Amino acid sequence: MSNEMTLDKAQTSETEVSAVRAAPKKRSQWAEVWHRLKRDKMALCGLAILTVVVFAAVFADFIADYETVVIAQNLGDRLQGPSAQYWLGTDEFGRDIFARMIHGSRVSLLVGVLSVSISIVLGGSLGAVAGYYGGKLDNVIMRVMDVFLAVPSILLAIAIVSALGANLINLMFAISISSIPSYARVVRASVLSIRDQEFIEAARAIGASDFRIILRHIIPNSLAPVIVQGALGVAGAILATAGLSFIGLGIQPPEPEWGAMLAGGRQYLRHAWHVTTFPGLAIMITILALNLLGDGLRDALDPRLKH
Amino acid sequence: MNKTHDTDNLLTVEDLNIVYEADGEVTKAVSGLSLSLKKGETLGLIGETGAGKTTTALGLMRLVPNPPGRVVSGKVMYEGQDLMQATEDEMRGIRGNKISMIFQDPMTSLNPVMTVGDQISEVIMIHQDVTKAESVEKSKEMLELVGIPGARAGDFPHQFSGGMKQRVVIAIALACNPNLLIADEPTTALDVTIQAQVLDLMKELKDKYNTAMIMITHDLGVVAQVCDKVAIMYAGEIVESGAIRDVYENTQHPYTKGLFGSIPNLDSDEDRLNPIKGLMPDPTNLPSGCRFHPRCPDATAICAKVKPEPVITESGHMSRCLNSLPAALDERQDDVQELKMVAGA
Numbered sequence: 001m002s003n004e005m006t007l008d009k010a011q012t013s014e015t016e017v018s019a020v021r022a023a024p025k026k027r028s029q030w031a032e033v034w035h036r037l038k039r040d041k042m043a044l045c046g047l048a049i050l051t052v053v054v055f056a057a058v059f060a061d062f063i064a065d066y067e068t069v070v071i072a073q074n075l076g077d078r079l080q081g082p083s084a085q086y087w088l089g090t091d092e093f094g095r096d097i098f099a100r101m102i103h104g105s106r107v108s109l110l111v112g113v114l115s116v117s118i119s120i121v122l123g124g125s126l127g128a129v130a131g132y133y134g135g136k137l138d139n140v141i142m143r144v145m146d147v148f149l150a151v152p153s154i155l156l157a158i159a160i161v162s163a164l165g166a167n168l169i170n171l172m173f174a175i176s177i178s179s180i181p182s183y184a185r186v187v188r189a190s191v192l193s194i195r196d197q198e199f200i201e202a203a204r205a206i207g208a209s210d211f212r213i214i215l216r217h218i219i220p221n222s223l224a225p226v227i228v229q230g231a232l233g234v235a236g237a238i239l240a241t242a243g244l245s246f247i248g249l250g251i252q253p254p255e256p257e258w259g260a261m262l263a264g265g266r267q268y269l270r271h272a273w274h275v276t277t278f279p280g281l282a283i284m285i286t287i288l289a290l291n292l293l294g295d296g297l298r299d300a301l302d303p304r305l306k307h
Numbered sequence: 308m309n310k311t312h313d314t315d316n317l318l319t320v321e322d323l324n325i326v327y328e329a330d331g332e333v334t335k336a337v338s339g340l341s342l343s344l345k346k347g348e349t350l351g352l353i354g355e356t357g358a359g360k361t362t363t364a365l366g367l368m369r370l371v372p373n374p375p376g377r378v379v380s381g382k383v384m385y386e387g388q389d390l391m392q393a394t395e396d397e398m399r400g401i402r403g404n405k406i407s408m409i410f411q412d413p414m415t416s417l418n419p420v421m422t423v424g425d426q427i428s429e430v431i432m433i434h435q436d437v438t439k440a441e442s443v444e445k446s447k448e449m450l451e452l453v454g455i456p457g458a459r460a461g462d463f464p465h466q467f468s469g470g471m472k473q474r475v476v477i478a479i480a481l482a483c484n485p486n487l488l489i490a491d492e493p494t495t496a497l498d499v500t501i502q503a504q505v506l507d508l509m510k511e512l513k514d515k516y517n518t519a520m521i522m523i524t525h526d527l528g529v530v531a532q533v534c535d536k537v538a539i540m541y542a543g544e545i546v547e548s549g550a551i552r553d554v555y556e557n558t559q560h561p562y563t564k565g566l567f568g569s570i571p572n573l574d575s576d577e578d579r580l581n582p583i584k585g586l587m588p589d590p591t592n593l594p595s596g597c598r599f600h601p602r603c604p605d606a607t608a609i610c611a612k613v614k615p616e617p618v619i620t621e622s623g624h625m626s627r628c629l630n631s632l633p634a635a636l637d638e639r640q641d642d643v644q645e646l647k648m649v650a651g652a
Contacts, residue, residue: 197415198410198411198412198415198416199415199416199417199418199419201370201410201416202408202410202416202417202476202479203418204370204402205368205370205402205403205407205408205410206402206403206407206429206430206433206479207398207399207400207401207402207403207404207430207433207434208399208403208429208433209399212433216421217418217421220418220420220421221418221419221420302420
């Protein structure tokens with residue numbers, strides 16, 4: 001379950017709620033989830049911030065033109081402080097930091113959401129299979145995961161990006177590979193606790209196949225920890241992207257990216273604080289919002305936690 | 308128990324042996340179990356905890372967890388097909404469709420994150436060629452059938468009480484109109500008033516659809532209320548079986564007598580019950596001879612040495628005891644006398 005999906009669900013459920021009232025019991029579980037999520041003020045706060053960031057990413061081209069504002073250098077206006085013309089000031093090449101941040105959110109969100117989706121799907125299925133079947137298969141899968149875990153994730157990402165070349169696809173690939181083991185572990189642990197419950201036996205007794213049991217009975221029951229892990233994971237992936245860009249292995253200039261902007265501005269920290277501060281704040285606030293929403297979703301998605 | 312292959316027998320089990328193997332120890336959970344069931348008949352399977360009732364039920368559906376469980380030998384003929392030889396694919400087509408199972412605890416046998424409607428329509432979708440909408444419609448009908456408003460199909464299991472959850476489980480079990488229903492202590496987790504309701508419901512639906520049923524329980528009252536036939540299990544074996552009237556009124560086996568002795572009798576004024584002395588034997592280390600002899604009040608020296616074979620009267624009343632042989636079986640009686648003399652000498 002990617003964060004993009006849960007985010008979409010949360011956003012669309014507003015319209016769904018009214019639809020549900022008109023036609024009772026239709027898709028009521030998402031209305032139910034939204035209903036519970038609404039009670040959690042912190043999660044709503046996170047959702048609001050994320051909505052703003054997502055809107056900024058989607059409508060970035062309307063807010064600031066890429067060719068003329070975001071990457072065009074204007075050395076006459078370099079390192080200017082925040083003003084009416086440049087809301088958050090300009091960087092070392094005289095480019096509008098606000099416009100670059102807006103466009104930078106595209107990369108951050110894309111890499112964050114996609115790399116987490118990749119690792120949840122791969123890690124989740126490996127963990128589910130390992131936990132469900134157990135025995136030798138479990139051993140083989142989890143030992144391979146241990147090998148991946150033994151390499152520091154950022155080092156693994158650096159190695160992959162430097163070997164394959166620095167571009168967006170390789171970046172996502174590198175970040176997702178290194179977090180596959182942690183999802184596999186989380187999913188395996190919860191599958192182990194669910195596998196032996198009576199409703200799994202009952203599912204077998206109605207003639208459900210292993211595939212169906214894993215997909216329909218085990219995974220939905222083990223989702224809660226994965227969602228929290230996933231929300232934190234998007235935050236981690238955004239940080240990792242920023243980190244890799246910071247050391248020059250991520251997004252290549254002049255394309256704007258929050259981490260790369262931090263890296264560019266660090267030489268001017270004493271004279272022009274705004275060059276690093278605003279991208280840094282953007283990273284921080286987005287990650288905070290994701291964590292808040294993740295916690296809220298965990299509670300809201302669990303129908304056992306009534307009200 | 309009639310062992311001939313009657314064509315009207317829905318289910319015939321012959322010599323079923325199931326063991327659990329762990330750390331080199333072999334536990335004989337079910338040994339030499341035979342039974343038969345006609346269409347629409349109800350068999351009560353009675354026994355203490357650990358007698359092998361649930362293992363028998365799981366064995367019939369080939370759901371004994373492996374490892375550690377293993378079906379060693381036996382034949383389970385269902386509608387002319389030996390389930391022990393069926394492929395896993397064939398079994399999946401049978402489970403929930405032709406043979407359904409009701410589990411003991413409705414609190415844990417429903418998936419907590421799926422609506423009850425989805426859980427009922429799941430079994431319909433698996434076995435019948437219907438669209439999603441049709442299965443949803445059918446699942447609402449099933450809910451109505453067990454006395455729950457169809458509008459509650461969108462509710463989650465935690466929104467139902469225990470008795471209603473068991474009704475949902477019954478709806479799932481009956482959704483595909485199976486010919487055989489295995490109910491594993493369906494009322495044990497419910498309180499007495501709800502028990503009666505659920506039993507009435509099961510009986511009513513069973514009669515309506517002419518479903519055969521194996522009712523597993525340790526409650527003799529439930530059996531008397533619902534069943535046509537009864538089989539008493541002790542330490543993995545059926546020790547006595549037959550039509551309910553025969554077993555209840557002409558009890559042969561001392562274990563069955565002991566069970567009846569453990570129930571308070573309304574007619575006589577007794578201060579104390581007469582429970583069976585001792586405990587179930589360790590299944591990894593079963594006694595020699597008759598498995599019941601260490602606890603049996605009528606045991607003689609021979610009982611520890613000779614394993615009693617099932618003895619069947621003409622009416623199909625089976626007892627597995629050396630002592631309580633009916634007069635009709637003189638021949639066997641002679642054998643036993645002989646053995647007794649040998650043992651005594």
